[in-house]
Amino acid sequence: MALTLEDVGRIAHLARLHISAEEADRTLVQLNDIFALIEQMQAVDTAGIEPMAHPLGGAQRLREDVVTERIDREANMGNAPAREDGLFLVPRVIE
Amino acid sequence: MNELHLASAAELSRLLARGEVSSEDLARACLDRIERHRALNAFLDVRPEATLAQARAADRRRAAGDQGRLLGVPMAHKDIFVTRDWASTAASRMLEGYRSPFDATVVERLDQAGMVCLGKLNCDEFAMGSSNENSAFGPVLNPWDTRAVPGGSSGGSAAAVAARLTPVATATDTGGSIREPAAFTGVTGAKPTYGRPSRWGMIAFASSLDTAGVMTRTAEDAAHVLSGMLGFDPRDSTSVDRPPEDCARDLERSVRGLRIGVPKEFFGDGLSPDVEQAVRQALAVYEGLGAELVDISLPNVRLGIPVYYVVAPAEASSNLSRYDGVRYGHRATDYGDLVDMIKRSRAEGLGAEPKRRILVGTYVLSHGYYDAYYIKAQKVRRLIADEFQRGFASCDIIAGPVTTSVAFDIGENASDPVSMYLADLYTVPGSLAGIPSMSVPCGFGKAQRPVGLQLIANYFEEATMLRAAHQFQLATDWHRRVPDGFA
Numbered sequence: 281m282a283l284t285l286e287d288v289g290r291i292a293h294l295a296r297l298h299i300s301a302e303e304a305d306r307t308l309v310q311l312n313d314i315f316a317l318i319e320q321m322q323a324v325d326t327a328g329i330e331p332m333a334h335p336l337g338g339a340q341r342l343r344e345d346v347v348t349e350r351i352d353r354e355a356n357m358g359n360a361p362a363r364e365d366g367l368f369l370v371p372r373v374i375e
Numbered sequence: 376m377n378e379l380h381l382a383s384a385a386e387l388s389r390l391l392a393r394g395e396v397s398s399e400d401l402a403r404a405c406l407d408r409i410e411r412h413r414a415l416n417a418f419l420d421v422r423p424e425a426t427l428a429q430a431r432a433a434d435r436r437r438a439a440g441d442q443g444r445l446l447g448v449p450m451a452h453k454d455i456f457v458t459r460d461w462a463s464t465a466a467s468r469m470l471e472g473y474r475s476p477f478d479a480t481v482v483e484r485l486d487q488a489g490m491v492c493l494g495k496l497n498c499d500e501f502a503m504g505s506s507n508e509n510s511a512f513g514p515v516l517n518p519w520d521t522r523a524v525p526g527g528s529s530g531g532s533a534a535a536v537a538a539r540l541t542p543v544a545t546a547t548d549t550g551g552s553i554r555e556p557a558a559f560t561g562v563t564g565a566k567p568t569y570g571r572p573s574r575w576g577m578i579a580f581a582s583s584l585d586t587a588g589v590m591t592r593t594a595e596d597a598a599h600v601l602s603g604m605l606g607f608d609p610r611d612s613t614s615v616d617r618p619p620e621d622c623a624r625d626l627e628r629s630v631r632g633l634r635i636g637v638p639k640e641f642f643g644d645g646l647s648p649d650v651e652q653a654v655r656q657a658l659a660v661y662e663g664l665g666a667e668l669v670d671i672s673l674p675n676v677r678l679g680i681p682v683y684y685v686v687a688p689a690e691a692s693s694n695l696s697r698y699d700g701v702r703y704g705h706r707a708t709d710y711g712d713l714v715d716m717i718k719r720s721r722a723e724g725l726g727a728e729p730k731r732r733i734l735v736g737t738y739v740l741s742h743g744y745y746d747a748y749y750i751k752a753q754k755v756r757r758l759i760a761d762e763f764q765r766g767f768a769s770c771d772i773i774a775g776p777v778t779t780s781v782a783f784d785i786g787e788n789a790s791d792p793v794s795m796y797l798a799d800l801y802t803v804p805g806s807l808a809g810i811p812s813m814s815v816p817c818g819f820g821k822a823q824r825p826v827g828l829q830l831i832a833n834y835f836e837e838a839t840m841l842r843a844a845h846q847f848q849l850a851t852d853w854h855r856r857v858p859d860g861f862a
Contacts, residue, residue, distance in 0.1 A: 295692060297718060297725075311734060313791075317684060318684055332754070335760065358476065360703060373713050
């Protein structure tokens, strides 16, 4: 399998990463090297093997649906690049 | 007391208990040394007033009768743990200027134990790397040879402990990020069982692999700091609910009769002769101490790297999607619509390696490739984990090299990501399984650069692993060697 420049553009869009033309050329070569390495695992017979998502397995622990801490809006919004009246500002999305 | 910087945490703890030194004196001495050795670029943020406030608080606790063994002992945090009082950047431009509204659980626990934080340590950006060259704030130098990398991603932690700037540093390990830099800098570095240290407040890279741990001069110190660090945290959904444990309880037990598995796959093609020689000599030390060497085989560990470079980027692409320039982090100055703003903010804020991993991860999770890559990798991951269990049927711990070679030169692998990835050949399998493992200094190789011995134990067997490391350190003095210019 080898990726094409078109693939790189599509993946970068899915990943929401702006990528310049020169960067895409370089990235294509590197991604193909990485996938050549990854392909080694395709030869292994994994029929009947359960995928391992997590080292210790088991069900995810759920907590009681109760209030455990108060949200400090001021502290949590303190790092926002742009805000107003307790809201995050972004370019207009609805005309 | 001008030899304080050479003391282990255990020795400092005794001096503090006897009142021969105060926490404040110790903190000042460490801060002076950090300032003197800024050229190593080990620290990203130092705030003496915050450190000294903690030191004075520790002195007051001692005056009030507190005798905790970590009380007043200096340490520093890898800049992957968020901290209220110091910058939290993950060595990324994306988080430059970010101030965390809370402390990570690991930070909180060591703070409660009375340890005094000296500042934040440099690392590879978002803990992605094996050389610390991926930091947005410049590479860290290896104190043994400033042409060499200190390893990564916890390169600042390793260099700071090796240069005797701090006796203790926290670190994190996703595929080898504690063990490889510990080996490259001749310090002791231990990664516990996945899920035992909390991931709350540890800036996420690959959530099914990320494990906090520690770098120290000695295994004894590692055992005590881990005892203070580990424990159930309801805020981490994969935290293991087990009673607290004294990881140091077996340190003084001899290794007579301990069965040490030696996997032949850890001594195959690609292992440098200098590293092999030092590791074989370490195994001979264990034989001399009465341990029994057992030949074992782990045929699938060679698949660790391919599996890791699917699983870790997949999880990274998901975790790093939070950096959108909306709620926190870097926002581009020139952009069009919302999607363009996000794309440009991420392109400017993230470095080359995180971007590469996000792209690989996005691809393997995308429609049509998910089963062929991500699920396939998870299946092979189970084969590797199962293989360790078969190995542990005939031995108590597994030993081998940490790395294929001693520290490489800065710039040597920088333009070839795949050659850099192969540096983690022997560390990635244990990470995929989630078992504890560590690096113990065991000699020097080419260009007088340090070599590490890797000890791998089964789930929750940290005490056995640390006992084996401590007994080795009682019989050898590699861990006491200090790089020229730092004694």
